[in-house]
Amino acid sequence: AQSVTQLDSHVSVSEGTPVLLRCNYSSSYSPSLFWYVQHPNKGLQLLLKYTSAATLVKGINGFEAEFKKSETSFHLTKPSAHMSDAAEYFCVVSDPAGTYKYIFGTGTRLKVLA
Amino acid sequence: DAGITQSPRHKVTETGTPVTLRCHQTENHRYMYWYRQDPGHGLRLIHYSYGVKDTDKGEVSDGYSVSRSKTEDFLLTLESATSSQTSVYFCAISDRTGTLGNEQFFGPGTRLTVL
Numbered sequence: 001a002q003s004v005t006q007l008d009s010h011v012s013v014s015e016g017t018p019v020l021l022r023c024n025y026s027s028s029y030s031p032s033l034f035w036y037v038q039h040p041n042k043g044l045q046l047l048l049k050y051t052s053a054a055t056l057v058k059g060i061n062g063f064e065a066e067f068k069k070s071e072t073s074f075h076l077t078k079p080s081a082h083m084s085d086a087a088e089y090f091c092v093v094s095d096p097a098g099t100y101k102y103i104f105g106t107g108t109r110l111k112v113l114a
Numbered sequence: 115d116a117g118i119t120q121s122p123r124h125k126v127t128e129t130g131t132p133v134t135l136r137c138h139q140t141e142n143h144r145y146m147y148w149y150r151q152d153p154g155h156g157l158r159l160i161h162y163s164y165g166v167k168d169t170d171k172g173e174v175s176d177g178y179s180v181s182r183s184k185t186e187d188f189l190l191t192l193e194s195a196t197s198s199q200t201s202v203y204f205c206a207i208s209d210r211t212g213t214l215g216n217e218q219f220f221g222p223g224t225r226l227t228v229l
Binding site for chain 1: 117145147149154155157158159162164172196206208216217218219220221222223
């Protein structure tokens with residue numbers, strides 16, 4: 001069975017400082033992994049995805065994530081936070097050869113302080 | 115943006131009434147999903163469809179039914195709405211082909227309030 005754990009429900013950073021949002025997964029297969037962002041009262045937008053082509057994945061708006069199989073992690077980072085990054089972030093795992101389901105983490109709400 | 119619309123966008127209804135939410139896509143994607151989003155729970159899968167007339171239950175399917183008679187439309191019905199079904203509902207689509215990296219695209223959401 002697949003599962004996703006987002007280790008922090010809330011993260012606060014100051015503008016201009018690095019962002020780290022943590023995600024651990026469990027999967028019996030080689031997983032697909034995704035990060036989505038949701039701004040207040042909006043839908044979900046794809047930030048980046050892991051496709052096994054490279055372990056370091058670059059996404060939109062300066063975000064990156066590194067796939068570490070040995071640690072079963074897919075943490076999201078950004079070198080310098082911007083006020084517009086304040087949002088909720090979801091880590092998602094899916095099994096490409098299985099039941100067509102995507103499993104969502106419970107989300108991390110990022111607050112950016114001026 | 116992927117062509118996904120949801121209707122209505124907002125709805126207030128009373129306990130015990132039937133409610134139908136519609137998801138419409140113009141992408142011709144095979145897979146469609148209904149989720150509900152509640153604080154502290156992330157997104158939870160209600161039902162999904164892997165083709166016309168082919169649907170299956172998700173983790174929170176009790177009290178919900180779905181239908182998909184055309185590729186582009188996926189309907190979610192609450193047969194008799196309860197206050198516990200007050201939530202934000204998202205439709206998603208994907209075009210999974212068994213390869214890695216097939217992401218989902220999401221609609222704008224429907225905010226449902228059951229009084």
